[in-house]
Amino acid sequence: MSTPASKLPPHPLRPLTEEELQRARDVVVKELGSDGVVLFFRSIYVDEPKRDDLVQFLIAEHAGQAPTTTPPRQVKVLFDLIKDGKPQLSEAVVDIGAGEVRNNKTFPAYCQTSYTATEFGQFYDICVASDMFKEALEEFSLPEGFSITIDPWPYGGLDPDEDIPRYMQGLVYARNAANNNPDSNHYGYPLPIIPVMDFVTKKLIRVDRLATGGTGDSLYPSPKADEPKKLFGHGKSAEYAPELLDQPLRADVKPIDITQPEGASFKVHSDNLVEWQKWRFRVGFTPREGAVLHDVCYDGRPVLYRLSFSEMTVPYGDPRPPFHRKQAFDFGDGGIGRAANNLKLGCDCLGAIHYMSSVVTDSEGKPETAQNVVCLHEQDNGIGWKHTNFRTNRAVVTRLREFVIQFVATLANYEYVFAYKLDTAGGISVETRATGIVSVVPIDEGKTSGYGNVVFPGVLAQNHQHIFAVRIDPSIDSYSNTDTAVVLEETHAIPMNPETNPFGNGYEVRRQKVESAMYADAEPKLNRVVKMENVNKQNPISGKNVGYKFAPNATQLMLADENSTQAARAPYAKHHLWVTGYRDEELWAAGEFTNQSRKEEGGVKAMVERGDWFVDEPSASSEKGQRSSPVVWNVFGLTHNPRVEDWPVMPVEIHQFHIRPADFFTSNPALDMPGRAGADVAPEELPKGAETTSKRHSATLSKLFSWKKESK
C-alpha cells in the first residue's frame, strides 16, 4: 500500500534552496570563523548522501512507501579560511537540520582548487595596473583605438623545478574599441606575451614572451627589437557578432517552427524529478559538473544510479614554451556548472522548453541564481522503426523521440554543449559539441607553421586536443551492490575448418567478465562492447543477463609524451575505458585537484591501482582494495587541428556515444509508440511540386484501418 505523497519526506536529491545555502554559510561562519579571519566562499552545494543510505531511500520511494530512515540533509561548503593574508582551503559538510558542521577537511598547500568567476575577474585590473605589464606592452605599437583585453587562464602543469603557490596566467589580446561595441572580437589580435600572476599576493611576477615564428624558426622568442613592433596593421575584421559582420546575413532562411500544440509529454516536479515516456529520473546540478542525472529508471526499473560528465582536458600540441602550460581541465580548474550559460538568451533550445535554474553562492556566501542553466525538451529524431510488408505494401512506421537535458558552458574562448538524450527505444545518448573560438597566438605575417593553422592574418590557431571523461554508475535492474557486473564482449573471426566452420562464414562472440578494476581501449575492429549486466536477472526470452551496453568510440587519445607533465596530469586521457570500484564521492577522472597539478592524484589511474574487485573470489586481490561494485568511465577525444572554417567561431564538432538496452527488455520497447504522433501542416508556400500531408492522424485503430485502406 502506497504512502500518501504528503507523508513522504522531501527527496534527498532535491535542489538546494536559498535558505539552505544561507544556513550552511551561517553555520560555517559561526563554527569555523573567528576575529581576524576572512572567509572566501567558493562553492555551496548539496552533499549527496552515501550510496548505501540513498539506495534505501530510493527503494522505499519506488515502492511508494515512507523510508525507514532518511539521510540527513547536508550541504558542502568549499571555502578559503584566510588568516594573515594566507588562505587555507577548507571543505565543510553542514548538517542543515542540526545546524552543525559534521566534517571539515583541509588540504595540503599544493592542492589547488578551481578558480571562481570572482577570482578570474580579478586578473585584468591587477594586470593592466602593473608596471611590469605596462613595460612589457612597450614592445608593441597598436593601431589607434585598440585596447587591451585579457583572458585569464589556469597556470597549467608545473615544470619539474617549479614549486609555487597559486598562480594564474593571462592570454593577451587587443580589441578594436573604435567600433564602440564591447563584443568586437579581440581574438583576432593576439599579443605575444603571457603575464603570470601570483594569486596569493595578487602581484604580477613575470611576463613571458612568445615565439612567433613559423616552420623552421626557433622554439624561443626573438630578442626585443629597438623600435616598438607595429601590430595588426592589416585592417581586416575578425567579427562574429551579426551587427559587426562585413557581409550581410542570409535573408532566405525560412523559419522552422517546432511546437507542441497539445503540450509537452514530460512532467518536471518542483524537486527536479522528471518523468517522460516511461523514463523517470532526477536532474542535479553541481558547480563542477553542471547537470547530473540521478536514479535513471525506465518503466520502474533502475538503469543508471548516476550519470555525469566528469572531466575534460585540453592539451595544446605546440612544443614552444610556455605553450605546454596551455592545458586546462575545465571541470577541475574552473567548473562547468560555474561556467554554464543562461539558455534563454539565445536560441540554444527550440520547442516547448523547461528551464532549470540553480542556487549558487557568491564569494561572500550569499545565494545567487544561476538562471536557466539547464534546458529540457523533447524532440523528433527521424524514423524510430519501420517495416513494410512487401506483399500488402502496408508500412508500419514510428518516430524516434528523444528527451534532451542540455547545458552549455563558456570557458573564456571555447564553448561546450553537453547533452543527455533519452529515447523511446530505451536508449541513453551522451553528446558533446565543441564550438566557440579556437585559441590563437600571433605568427609573423606571411609565415605558416606545423604547430597549427593560420586562420587570419598574423594569427595561428594552435593544434590541440579535447579529451572528455563520462562517469557511468550502473544499477542494472537493481540497487544492490553485488548485482551489477561489467562484461567486455568482442566479435571474433573463426578460421575456416571442417569441424566447426566448414564454409568459413562463422564467427563467434567472446565475453570476458571484468573481475577487478582495470582499464582498456576501444577496439571497434573487434566490435568491442562494454556490457553492464545484472548477474542475477536473466531475460526470460533469451536467457541472457539483462543489461545495457555501449561501444566506446576509438577516438584518438592524448598524444603528449608519457614523460611529459601534460601526460602525467591526465593518465585518464590515455585509455577509452576505466572500470573502478565504487567509493562514495569519487567522481573525478583526473582526481579532485587538477589546477596547477604536477600529476594526477586520486583519479581513475589511482582507483585502478588500488585494485578493488567485483566478484566474491577474485583471482588476485589487493591490500588497498575491497569488494565493490563497478563504476564505468568512458573517455573520448577530439584531436583538433584547426581549419580556416573554424574561424572566427567554429561550427560544432559533435561526439556521441550510445548506451542501449541489451536483453533488458522482452521486445522492442518502442513497439507501443503510436505512428504519426505528429502532423505536417501545409505551409503557405511550398516548392513547385511539393506535397503537404495536412490531415492530422490520430493514433486510434479506426484511423489506422482507414489509412491502411488508402495505401492499397
Next chain:
Amino acid sequence: MSTPASKLPPHPLRPLTEEELQRARDVVVKELGSDGVVLFFRSIYVDEPKRDDLVQFLIAEHAGQAPTTTPPRQVKVLFDLIKDGKPQLSEAVVDIGAGEVRNNKTFPAYCQTSYTATEFGQFYDICVASDMFKEALEEFSLPEGFSITIDPWPYGGLDPDEDIPRYMQGLVYARNAANNNPDSNHYGYPLPIIPVMDFVTKKLIRVDRLATGGTGDSLYPSPKADEPKKLFGHGKSAEYAPELLDQPLRADVKPIDITQPEGASFKVHSDNLVEWQKWRFRVGFTPREGAVLHDVCYDGRPVLYRLSFSEMTVPYGDPRPPFHRKQAFDFGDGGIGRAANNLKLGCDCLGAIHYMSSVVTDSEGKPETAQNVVCLHEQDNGIGWKHTNFRTNRAVVTRLREFVIQFVATLANYEYVFAYKLDTAGGISVETRATGIVSVVPIDEGKTSGYGNVVFPGVLAQNHQHIFAVRIDPSIDSYSNTDTAVVLEETHAIPMNPETNPFGNGYEVRRQKVESAMYADAEPKLNRVVKMENVNKQNPISGKNVGYKFAPNATQLMLADENSTQAARAPYAKHHLWVTGYRDEELWAAGEFTNQSRKEEGGVKAMVERGDWFVDEPSASSEKGQRSSPVVWNVFGLTHNPRVEDWPVMPVEIHQFHIRPADFFTSNPALDMPGRAGADVAPEELPKGAETTSKRHSATLSKLFSWKKESK
C-alpha cells in the same frame, strides 16, 4: 553574358520521362527483337554521359552559357532476350533522339543480374504448387489457421563445386491467418526448410533441411522423425502492426509539429535541380542505387561530382550449412531503387516535404511510376555555433540547419533508411539506418545458441553483418581531371626531446599523397583523415590546398575467413577506404554482377589491381592502368548480434560519416546564418515552471540590439 534559360538545352541529368522510356523500349524491340523472341525488361534508366562530356556541359551551365556541344540523350535498357526458353542477358544503350541502339552488350552466362520484383514475385506460387515442396512440408504439423508464407532470396555464393544456372532460394515461414490480417507477422514462425528453385526452368530442384539445435548440437539437421513435428504450439504473438499488438499504444505521446509557416527555404526544379542555402545539386534515381547526388556545388563552387551508395552485403555468421548462402548484396542482387518505399504512406518524413517520384519499367517495358521514393526537407539539428563574451554576457548563437534527401528500401524482412544531409556549415553527412525485421531461423525450444540470440520462443535471430560502400567522386573547386588529389593525413605523437619537443607536449601532422590506386583502413587512434584537395588552388588565408575531408569510422569489417566464398565475393568489405582511378560507369564496389557470384569481379579490388595513377610521374605504373582522377570509396560495417530488443522490429541502428570542408572557405561558412530563425510558440499546457519563448525574433539589427539589451 548569360544565355536566357529558354535557349539552354535540357539538362543531361534530368529525370527519365515516360515517353523516353517507351521510346527506348520500342527501339530495342524494333532493332533487337524478332519472331519467336521474348523480351523480359529489367531496368530502363538514364544513361549518364561520359564524365568528360558532361563536365563540358556543367561548366557552360554554371557560366550561364549555352554549351558548345550537348551529349546525346541516351537510355540504358537491361533486358533478357529469351529464345527457345533460354534467356540472354543484354544491356542496350538507346539514343533517344536518333531512335537507334548505340551499343548492345551481352554477358557470359555466369554473370547473374539482379532479380526484379516480378521475378521475386514468381517464387511463391511455383513453390507452393510443387510436389517436392508439399512433400517437404509433411515433416511438420502447423497449428490450425496457419498458412505458409515464403520470402524469396538470392541464392547466395556458389560452393566450389557448384556450377549452376540462375537459382533462387526461399525462406519459409507460417502466418497466423486466423486473425484475418494479411500483415500478421510471419517471421515469428520460421520453418526449418529452404526450397531452392532453378529460375530458368521455374522448377524446384531441392529442399534443404536446416539444423535447429543449440550450443553443442550438430551443424547438420537431425534426421526426419516418424511423426510430423508439431510447430508453433506456444501460442505467443510476434506482432508489430498496432491493431494486432497485445499491449495498448502509448496514449501520452503529445504531437510535435514541425512547420514552416513562411514556406521552405529550398527550391526544386522540374528537372530535379535543387537549390538550398548556397547548395546546388541534382538528384538522380536509379533502379540499383536509389537516390544519387550529382554536381554538388556550394556557393557556385563544385565539391562532389557524384555521390552515391554503391553496395551493401549482409553475410550471416552461422556456420551451419546452408546458412553460408545467406549473403545478399542488396544493390546488386535486387536493387535499392527497385525496393524503395513510397514515403507518403507513413510518417517517414516530417515537416514541409517535397517528394520525388521516378519513372521505371515493368517487365514488358511499359512505364510505371515509383511514387514518392525520395523525400526532401530541411530540418533543425541543434546549435550550429555559439560564443558568449563572458565580460558582457552577450551570447551569439545560430542553429545548424540540414537539408535531407532520404529514401527507404525494403528487402524482404529488412529496411534501410539512406540519407544525404547537407548543412549550413558546408558539410555533407551520409547516414544509414537499419531497421525492419531481423532474419530468423527455428531453434529447438529451450535451447540457446552461440550463432545468434533467441528472441522469441523457438526463434533464433542469427548473427550477421551489414557492410556498406559509399562512392565519392570529388570535384574539389574544379571539374578538371588533374586538379583533385587525395591525401591521407594523420596526427602523430613526437617523443620528448630537447631540440624539437622539450616539454613533450608537441605533436605533428603527417600527410601522404595518394599517388596511385590503393586501399587503407580507418585508424582513428592516429586521427587518420582522408582529404580530397585541389592541388592547384590554395586557401588565401592558410596557404593550404582547398579541400574537403572525412574520417572513415573504424567499424568492424567482414569477419568471414579469407578462403571462404563469402569473403571472396566481397573483398571490398575488408577495408574501410579504397581510392581508385575514375572510369566511366564504374560504380559498383563489389562489381557489376553480385548475384550468385563466386567471387568479386570488377569491384574495387580489381580497380586497385589495375593500378591507375593520379600524378604525372608515378613511382610505379601498371600496364593495365592509366593516369586518372581519384574516386574515393568509404566502407563501413555494422556487426549485428541481435538483442531481444530487436524483435519483432528493430529500433534503428544509425551510422553516419561526415564530409566537411577543410580550408575550402576563408572563414566559418555559417557565419552569416541569422540567429533565432525560428520561434518557440507557447503550447497550451506546459509542465509546471516551464517557460515559453513566444516572441518571434526577426533577424534585423534593431531586434538584435534590443535583444542584447534584454540580456544585460
